[in-house]
Amino acid sequence: MPARRLTERADKRYQVSLELGYDESGKRLRKYFYGSTQKEADAKKKAYLEGIKEIKTESMTIEKWAKKFREVYNTGGVRNRENNESILNKFVEYISEGKKLTDIKPIDIQQYARSQSEFTKSHVNKVRRVLDRLFETAVQNNYLAASPCKGIVWDSKKTGTHTVLDDDLKALLTDYWKVHPAGKWSMLMLYAGLRPSEAFALDGKNITDDFIRVTDGSHFEHGQLVIVPGQAKSEAGQREIPILQPLREVIETFPKEGLVCLNTKGQPVSQASARANWTALWNMLEEIYNGREPRGAGRRSDRFPPDWKYLPKVQMYDLRHTFCSMLYDADVDVKTAQYLMGHATLDMTLKIYTHLSEAKKQRSYEKLFKFMDVNSAVKNPENP
Secondary structure, three states: OOOOOOOOOOOOOEEEEEEEEEOOOOOEEEEEEEEOOHHHHHHHHHHHHHHHHOOOHHHOEHHHHHHHHHHHOOOOOHHHHHHHHHHHHHHHHHHOOOOEHHHOOHHHHHHHHHHOOOOEHHHHHHHHHHHHHHHHHHHHOOOOOOOOOOOOOOOOOEOOOOOOOOHHHHHHHHHHHHHOOHHHHHHHHHHHOOOHHHHHHOEHHHEOOOEEEEOOEEEEEOOEEEEEOOOOOOHHHOEEEEOOHHHHHHHOOOOOOOEOOEOOOOOEOOHHHHHHHHHHHHHHHHHHHOOOOOOOOOOOOOOOOOOOOOOOOOOHHHHHHHHHHHHHHOOOOHHHHHHHHOOOOHHHHHHHHHHHHHHHHHHHHHHHHHHHOOOOOOOOOOOO
């Protein structure tokens, strides 16, 4: 593919791109090379390509190929690259660093797949995608005739769950969201069920007096936010969510046009600032929870008194999961909940509703036992 030339960059450099194919979501992957001249940029690209070919197939070990894979194909945001790096390192260690690429058989991959079954389904899927791409690119570069990952059965015995915020945490966030810009993001996720990618892409023009219209998606590329107009996570992701009362005051602070979720500098969030701002918000809420004035930077004290009350660790997605729990508690039917959550299939909503139903039943048993003051030896009939 011909090199792409940009001569009017702000830093006066030339840019050349290398097409790497597509990731599992269908997004095109590229690697960029820069030089003070077009020739220099082309030379860097050529060196990368020759660097892959210079190692002979018969001497290519899994360790060497994993290293080349990291250099050329491990793209995306910082967090994604770090996750892939960890997966690759653990796989290479399991297989044996000195093992030749051509000696790795499907049975080796199947055995490794079984070793991962104790992890969550989400983690297992990430491992599967990384290894599929690791060996597919080896085939593309003529180091293998076929990928040993074909026909492998990946399974997980562990189900990942998100935390549901209790009433105290919901009240804390609802009362003090103003202490940090990330409070606005949190309220959108808690009371509208937005995914982080949807909240970061939300434009003020998509908010009416009664509804939030979710139309756009976003992702991080090289750590920077990329808005994808008209493309939510799935077709079902495009929806209208009624504005609940707790969100009214928040929405009044939003611009009529432009992104509504910004960082502390009033700029679109980056991958790093999203993580830092999120941590700062919850550190500040913990200070408030303990009766202290929140620090402007959201920094936690190095020393805490013995009676310090720590808040549970909360992830952004936990707020969306909590929104779903509120739909369940409000007796919203599962089909409506599916629409409001933007789930592509009813199975996902049913899975959450079933989990919440079991948790509610367990709490009911505990209240019953406490009320009746039964002997502690009496067991819950569904949890012996």
